Amino acid sequence: MSLFGFFNKRSTAPAARERLQVLLAHERATIGQSDLVAVLREEILAVIAKHVAIDRDKVKVKMERGDVVSTLEVDIELPDLAATKSFAAAH
């Protein structure tokens, strides 16, 4: 199953929502070594916020740290970009 399928799970909300999901996984060669995912988290959110208005209440962040693999899952419900003049004009 390509991950395309994973993201294709239609949101349960009746009207389609504008949604952005970000997944990061850092697989370390050396156990116990520092965590790239935690380092990148805020900067990636800042890059996204440069392009779309993000309502912090609509951002779900989940981080998991294993011995070898750390993951970051971010799920952002976005304002309808088509209706957002600034995004449409800028892109």
Added chain:
Amino acid sequence: MSLFGFFNKRSTAPAARERLQVLLAHERATIGQSDLVAVLREEILAVIAKHVAIDRDKVKVKMERGDVVSTLEVDIELPDLAATKSFAAAH
């Protein structure tokens, strides 16, 4: 299946590799509307490159654009961060 499992597929290389995977999915409320994934792609790679030395030959990028969902998959083989003084010192 949590995506944690997806990333846990151990790399086939005998020695563990240092690896970073990034997945982005933009689910649009309006079909045909511009693509956040394409807009974010270079800036997210730039954020990563600020923290780790990236060999462009070791970066695999795959983008898929559907009517409703566009995805970006980036798979980066990293130098062993534990052996990279600059990363260890900075983080």
